[in-house]
Amino acid sequence: MILGRHQQTTARPSLIVTGPAAAGKPTALLNVGRTCHLAHTRKNPPPPGSAHPAVPVAYVLVPPGATAKTLITEFARYLGIPVATRMTQTQITDAVCHTYTAAGVQLVLIDEIHRLNPRTTTGAQTADLIKDLTERLPATFVYAGINVTDTPLFNGVRGAQLAGRATLITCGPLPARHGRRQPFRDVITDIENALDLEHHKRGTLPRHASYLHQRTAGRIGSLTRLIRQAAITAISDGTERITKATLEAIRLDHLAETHHRPTRNR
Structure with a gap:
């Protein structure tokens, strides 16, 4: 987060948490978000009577068969940004970027990233949207998904861009013993x-x-x-x-x- 905080010209470094089903990826993701939220609240307590406290963490699920518009709508729904039926994807994206920046979002958690398939037209557009958000929002992105290295997520030009910016963290079953620890x-x-x-x-x-x-x-x-x-x-x-x-x-x-x-x- 510190590394990417002042990076403006390109997408900031990110993390991808991957592993088999039931390995605790969402648990790990939410715990990271909770830790970040509590640390920010301790360091920056909201002023008395503040009606709009800072929101340092956002959590979004990639919907099944996600398109760029359905995904950006999920971003809007998380902070309660009104989305009218006639709004275009660009209008929703502009509203999300403005509101997330104003709310002080520093960490964006995106779960179920394995649902994204950049090989399809809609999947490629959705991947482009995420790349656009990483460049426009002053936040660190952390993704989680099932065995993402076995999916099309890292394939092609868009996949290479993501792989070149994201550090992969494998979340597997916990061992009974690890050295002297249990x-x-x-x-x-x-x-x-x-x-x-x-x-x-x-x-x-x-x-x-x-x-x-x-x-x-x-x-x-x-x-x-x-x-x-x-x-x-x-x-x-x-x-x-x-x-x-x-x-x-x-x-x-x-x-x-x-x-x-x-x-x-x-």
């Missing part, structure tokens, strides 16, 4: 500390770290879903605690279930 267990501890179950004993879930890693293959999406469903079950049945039996009774997403209980060919 990152997966640490995440489980953080999730457990956020639970508000009356009879749940702290330390129960970290003790089952090996089981949970095997059950979810280290995927953050599967892990958070499993614990959330277990917490809802504990509230619904009145036990107010999560046990291994509770976890085992829950059916997870097909990806996790296939890994945990592989189908045997007969």
Whole structure:
């Protein structure tokens, strides 16, 4: 962000977070946005009685079959910019650039970037729009998508431009151990500390770290879903605690279930 803050002549450097499904890419993206927002708020508290506080972070999803106009409309919707049916793409883009600059947006998070296909006419126009926004907005762009290196995103002239400006960060399943650290267990501890179950004993879930890693293959999406469903079950049945039996009774997403209980060919 510091590198691109005063860069005016070309598109600023950006990041692309990629990896397989359920690896925690949106979680990582939103955590980056939250950290940036809180840091900006601490450093620049809004003045008393301010009706228009700064908005340092924007988060936009690439819609399915995105065109340049539908994508820029998503940008407008995020900050509540009115968009009339008769407005052209250029008019919406001008309104977005003016409002985002006035609001002080410093970080733009674009999720589901793998939906973009620059090989098609609409996809190429959408890619051009994003490039235009990176040059007109004084903000750093961070993208997230599933296995983007296996998609057409980096192909052709437009893909080469993006690849030449973006640093790729691979977000894969969390390992059970990394040197002396146990990152997966640490995440489980953080999730457990956020639970508000009356009879749940702290330390129960970290003790089952090996089981949970095997059950979810280290995927953050599967892990958070499993614990959330277990917490809802504990509230619904009145036990107010999560046990291994509770976890085992829950059916997870097909990806996790296939890994945990592989189908045997007969």
